[in-house]
Amino acid sequence: MRMGKVIGNVWATRKEDGLAGLKLLIVQPIDAYGSNIQTHLVAADRIGAGIGDEVLITSGGASRFILPKENPIPIDAVIIGIIDSTEVKRGEIHESSDRND
Amino acid sequence: MRMGKVIGNVWATRKEDGLAGLKLLIVQPIDAYGSNIQTHLVAADRIGAGIGDEVLITSGGASRFILPKENPIPIDAVIIGIIDSTEVKRGEIHESSDRND
Amino acid sequence: MRMGKVIGNVWATRKEDGLAGLKLLIVQPIDAYGSNIQTHLVAADRIGAGIGDEVLITSGGASRFILPKENPIPIDAVIIGIIDSTEVKRGEIHESSDRND
Amino acid sequence: MRMGKVIGNVWATRKEDGLAGLKLLIVQPIDAYGSNIQTHLVAADRIGAGIGDEVLITSGGASRFILPKENPIPIDAVIIGIIDSTEVKRGEIHESSDRND
Amino acid sequence: MRMGKVIGNVWATRKEDGLAGLKLLIVQPIDAYGSNIQTHLVAADRIGAGIGDEVLITSGGASRFILPKENPIPIDAVIIGIIDSTEVKRGEIHESSDRND
Numbered sequence: 001m002r003m004g005k006v007i008g009n010v011w012a013t014r015k016e017d018g019l020a021g022l023k024l025l026i027v028q029p030i031d032a033y034g035s036n037i038q039t040h041l042v043a044a045d046r047i048g049a050g051i052g053d054e055v056l057i058t059s060g061g062a063s064r065f066i067l068p069k070e071n072p073i074p075i076d077a078v079i080i081g082i083i084d085s086t087e088v089k090r091g092e093i094h095e096s097s098d099r100n101d
Numbered sequence: 102m103r104m105g106k107v108i109g110n111v112w113a114t115r116k117e118d119g120l121a122g123l124k125l126l127i128v129q130p131i132d133a134y135g136s137n138i139q140t141h142l143v144a145a146d147r148i149g150a151g152i153g154d155e156v157l158i159t160s161g162g163a164s165r166f167i168l169p170k171e172n173p174i175p176i177d178a179v180i181i182g183i184i185d186s187t188e189v190k191r192g193e194i195h196e197s198s199d200r201n202d
Numbered sequence: 203m204r205m206g207k208v209i210g211n212v213w214a215t216r217k218e219d220g221l222a223g224l225k226l227l228i229v230q231p232i233d234a235y236g237s238n239i240q241t242h243l244v245a246a247d248r249i250g251a252g253i254g255d256e257v258l259i260t261s262g263g264a265s266r267f268i269l270p271k272e273n274p275i276p277i278d279a280v281i282i283g284i285i286d287s288t289e290v291k292r293g294e295i296h297e298s299s300d301r302n303d
Numbered sequence: 304m305r306m307g308k309v310i311g312n313v314w315a316t317r318k319e320d321g322l323a324g325l326k327l328l329i330v331q332p333i334d335a336y337g338s339n340i341q342t343h344l345v346a347a348d349r350i351g352a353g354i355g356d357e358v359l360i361t362s363g364g365a366s367r368f369i370l371p372k373e374n375p376i377p378i379d380a381v382i383i384g385i386i387d388s389t390e391v392k393r394g395e396i397h398e399s400s401d402r403n404d
Numbered sequence: 405m406r407m408g409k410v411i412g413n414v415w416a417t418r419k420e421d422g423l424a425g426l427k428l429l430i431v432q433p434i435d436a437y438g439s440n441i442q443t444h445l446v447a448a449d450r451i452g453a454g455i456g457d458e459v460l461i462t463s464g465g466a467s468r469f470i471l472p473k474e475n476p477i478p479i480d481a482v483i484i485g486i487i488d489s490t491e492v493k494r495g496e497i498h499e500s501s502d503r504n505d
Contacts, residue, residue, distance in 0.1 A: 001327070001345040001380055003313070008133055008189035010104070012157055012182030014148055016167055019181055024102070024157070026133050026189060032311060032329050032343040040133040042102040042157055047317055051190050056315055056327070056345055058379045061162035061263055061364035061465055065375040066319055072166040074181050076159045077102055080322060080377050081315030088311035088329060089354050109234055109290035111205070113258055113283030115249055117268055120282060125203070125258070127234045127290060141234040143203040143258055152291050162263035162364055162465055173267040175282050177260045178203055210436060210492035212407070214460055214485030216451055218470055221484060226405070226460070228436050228492060242436040244405040244460055253493050263364055263465035274469040276484050278462045279405055304428070304446040304481055306414070335412055335430045335444040350418055359416055359428070359446055361480045364465035368476040369420055383423060383478050384416030391412035391430060392455050 001056045003083065004029045006049050010042055018073035025049060025079065027057060032088050043077040056081040102157045104184065105130045107150050111143055119174035126150060126180065128158060133189050144178040157182040203258045204240075205285065206231045208251050212244055220275035227251060227281065229259060234290050245279040258283040304359045306386065307332045309352050313345055321376035328352060328382065330360060335391050346380040359384040405460045406442075407487065408433045410453050414446055422477035429453060429483065431461060436492050447481040460485040 008026035012019075023045045029038045034054075041057070046066055049055050056079070063078040109127035113120075124146045130139045135155075142158070147167055150156050157180070164179040210228035214221075225247045231240045236256075243259070248268055251257050258281070265280040311329035315322075326348045332341045337357075344360070349369055352358050359382070366381040412430035416423075427449045433442045438458075445461070450470055453459050460483070467482040 001378065003343070003345060008187055010157070010187045011185045013185050015157070015182030016148060016179075018166065024182075026187060037342050039138050040104070042104060047319060056313070056318070058377045060379050062367050062375070062377050062379050064163050064166065065321065065367065065377040069375050072163070072170050074159045074163050074166040074179055075102065076161050076163050078319075078377055081318035081327075084314045084316050086311055086313045086329060109288055111258070111288045112286045114286050116258070116283035117249060117280075119267065125283075127288060140239050141205070143205060165264050165267065173264070173271050175260045175264050175267040175280055176203065177262050177264050210490055212460070212490045213488045215488050217460070217485035218451060218482075220469065226485075228490060241441050242407070244407060266466050266469065274466070274473050276462045276466050276469040276482055277405065278464050278466050304479065306444070306446060340443050350420060359414070359419070361478045363480050365468050365476070365478050365480050368422065368468065368478040372476050381420075381478055384419035384428075387415045387417050389412055389414045389430060 001058050001080065002029050003032065004055055004057050006051050006053045006055060007040070008051065016074055019075070022075075027055065027079070029057070030054070032086060041077050043079050044075050045079040047079060047082065049079050049082055054083040055079045056083060102159050102181065103130050104133065105156055105158050107152050107154045107156060108141070109152065117175055120176070123176075128156065128180070130158070131155070133187060142178050144180050145176050146180045148180060148183065150180050150183055155184040156180045157184060203260050203282065204231050205234065206243075206257055206259050208253050208255045208257060209242070210253065218276055221277070224277070229257065229281070231259070232256070234288060243279050245281050246277050247281045249281060249284065251281050251284055256285040257281045258285060304361050304383065305332050306335065307344075307358055307360050309354050309356045309358060310343070311354065319377055322378070325378075330358065330382070332360070333357070335389060344380050346382050347378050348382040350382060350385065352382050352385055357386040358382045359386060405462050405484065406433050407436065408445075408459055408461050410455050410457045410459060411444070412455065420478055423479070426479070431459065431483070433461070434458070436490060445481050447483050448479050449483040451483060451486065453483050453486055458487040459483045460487060
């Protein structure tokens with residue numbers, strides 16, 4: 001999984017049927033120290049993440065398993081967790097910041 | 102998902118059977134600010150995207166789920182939505198531009 | 203999907219059983235303007251592509267769906283179409299070149 | 304698979320249901336000589352890896368097969384082995400270092 | 405598929421159950437001219453590749469299909485063939501070198 005920070009929303013009225021009602025968030029990937037890496041992606045969210053949250057993102061074919069396997073949808077990124085805290089070697093604690101809930 | 106802008110069409114007469122009738126568009130990936138990133142890709146489209154549209158693209162193994170799971174086809178990118186608007190942290194609204202429909 | 207140009211062949215006598223009889227071509231990925239991008243890959247071909255052809259390549263887990271789903275094989279790239287022509291925004295037509303058939 | 308070194312932990316209380324109880328570790332990918340490559344990722348762990356361990360990481364859609372196929376979960380990286388040693392051409396033995404167990 | 409050269413072995417005693425008995429090799433990806441590209445990866449091998457062999461590597465979710473589909477395992481790279489020779493446009497023959505069998 002990648003770590004990332006939610007930075008925005010995206011809306012699309014015209015879309016594939018399976019995606020109706022799915023919240024889509026814009027995420028900036030970050031490394032373990034909170035630095036921006038790579039470029040923005042759009043991830044589906046079912047757990048209530050909001051702008052500023054640090055999150056865990058699953059990419060690729062397994063993303064659809066936020067829904068039952070009998071109900072496959074064409075998505076390739078999903079927020080699977082909201083990070084409470086991380087602990088990186090050298091003992092430093094990196095508290096998740098900018099929580100907005 | 103990635104964001105992108107539709108920039109062209111591609112035609113192929115000789116192709117795998119499962120792809121007959123599937124519209125194929127050339128897409129330039131963009132970031133949340135509309136800047137070009139990465140290189141062009143070709144995505145299947147079933148929702149009527151046109152040149153100039155900003156779109157959401159699903160890549161990889163889940164792309165085929167625009168069709169029922171009993172009917173798998175060998176595609177790895179599909180347009181799943183046409184972006185109406187995005188809202189990125191700092192309050193700035195990025196209106197989708199160049200809509201041609 | 204990516205666009206690419208077929209540049210060679212590769213032969214392997216000793217291989218996984220499922221791959222017997224599958225033609226393998228070396229492909230140079232290109233962008234929508236025909237410029238080389240990224241590095242070479244090897245793709246399975248069932249539609250008769252030849253050296254010099256510009257082709258559409260599907261990568262990843264969906265590649266195996268050139269065969270029935272009951273017959274999965276360990277491949278991750280396949281040629282799904284031979285490009286006749288592309289049309290890129292600004293009206294310029296990019297005719298597929300170097301066709302050898 | 305990629306090689307990597309476990310450098311930290313990540314905790315998330317709010318997450319997708321399927322992930323309850325799954326240990327999540329932060330991993331720094333390394334090459335065959337132990338040099339850092341690429342950026343950090345988060346991988347699920349069921350085999351008891353700890354900080355400092357050198358590990359083998361599976362990414363993508365196959366990661367979920369640490370659980371039975373009837374129980375798919377949305378993860379895209381998992382630790383599948385703890386490296387004892389590697390042997391790289393030129394005869395040099397690279398002993399896994401920093402084992403903490 | 406990618407081309408690569410086998411450069412080493414990796415051993416892991418503690419690992420996911422499904423991987424018991426699977427030989428794991430370290431591979432250096434190469435392009436069609438034999439130049440090193442990208443970074444090392446670890447691939448499962450069932451066809452008897454050895455150090456120095458030039459091989460074809462399948463990555464991602466299809467890798468597991470070296471085993472029957474009823475027996476999924478969490479791997480993301482596998483050697484599917486040992487390259488005998490390649491022929492690249494311009495007529496030059498690139499003989500596979502360093503075969504050790």
